[in-house]
Amino acid sequence: MFRFTSTARRTSGGDRPRGRHSAAARIGGLLAGLAALSLLTACGGDGDTAVASGESGDPIKIGVVGASEDYWKIFTDLAAEEGIDVELVNFTDYTQPNPALSQGQLDLNQFQHLQYLAAYNVANDDDLTPIGAxxxxxxxxxxxxxxxxxxxxxxxxxxxxxxxxxxxRALLVLQDAGLLTLENGGDSTSLPSDIVAEESKVTVTPVAAEQTAVALNSVDASIINNDFVADAGLEPEDALYQDQADSPAARPYINVWVARSGEEDNETFQRLVELYHTAEVEEASSQASGGTAVFTDNPADELQGILDEIEGNLAAQG
Structure with a gap:
């Protein structure tokens, strides 16, 4: 399972940013950081594909990362019981599912959060839209x-x-925890240079994501992605603080189902969103995340509003 926090296991970022970046640099950095995760391009349904039929008689192709996870088998079986043909298209290159969707090779994808979707849309002048959380x-x-x-x-x-x-996101977590203050309250494009030093209790040291666990031996504390918590000999419940799923600061990081613009009201797509939130699927998905997933069912119009806000923030950085 790709737990989009948004760095998958063993991913490193770039050098510490200095000063305000242009919109292109910020967006490019965000997408390039995730592109560094990739080793392979997409491969079609990896043997876990369910076979039922959609309205057109063709399978509904869903681009995912980690198609072999148990919850996807449960999901596709539930869809098949309702006569919905679902074909999972597995990706290990996170830059590919959005172009594939935009070009019509997929009907939906489900691998990303709103922040990543916004960066993709702005960088590519696209209008892919979230249809469910x-x-x-x-x-x-x-x-x-x-x-x-x-x-x-x-x-x-x-x-x-x-x-x-x-x-x-880490800066926003620290601000919510009362440890630092960001200029103008900060947002999902904030940088360490946005910290208001005289109003902050702590300093930050950006390091590669996989080094945050190692850094615990030499710093007072670390913001650590779920993927690396075990490396530090810790459990999720050991956290001193985490962002709250219902806080405004966490909204850009809602993981979403995505379709092409104009298809958000497709009834079959909406039913698939509902099936993902059945008890069986959520239980298996929670197990895959080590119990850290906080499920949310924000409606499509609310998700679109959040996306619009993020895209506006990204565009304003130019």
Missing amino acids: TAIYPLALYSKEHASLEDIPEGAEIAIPNDETNQA
């Missing part, structure tokens, strides 16, 4: 030195992921 995977603060937020001292050093998406 799946879950948020919290980003959390851990420490081996301190037992609570209150124990973190003035001037403490916090390691954060240095890839564009998780870096901004």
Whole structure:
């Protein structure tokens, strides 16, 4: 399962950003950071494909990452029971599902959060649209030195992921935790240079995402992606703080079902969104995430509003 936080396991970001980036640089950095995850291009349904039939008689092709996860088999079986033909198209290159959807090679995809979708749309002048939500995977603060937020001292050093998406999210987590202040409240494009030092309790050190766990031995605390928590000998419940799924700061990181613009009201697509939230699928998906998934069912119009806001923020950085 690709838990879009948005860096998959063993991914590194670039150098620490300095100063304000142009919109192109920010968007390019976000997409390039995720492109660095890729080793292979898409491969068609990997043997776990269900066979039923959609309205046109052709299968509904869904681009996913991690098609072999148990919850996808449960999902496709449920769809088949309702006569819906679902073909999973598995990707290991995260830059491919959106172009494939835009070009009509897919009917839907489900692998990304709104922040990534916004960056793709702005960079490619596209208008792919979210039609339903799946879950948020919290980003959390851990420490081996301190037992609570209150124990973190003035001037403490916090390691954060240095890839564009998780870096901004980490800064927002620290702000929500009361440890720092960002200019104008910050948003999903914030950089360390946006920290208001005189109003902040801690400093941050951006490092490659997989190094945040290792850094726990030399810093006061680290923001660590779910994928790397076990590397630090920690459990999710050891977190001192994590972003709340219902907080405004977490909204860009809602993982979503995505369709081409104009197809958001397709009844079969909407039924597939509903099937994902059946108890059987959610239970298996939760197990795949180590119990960290927070499922959410934000309606499509709300998701589109969040997407529009993010795209506006990205465009305004130019």
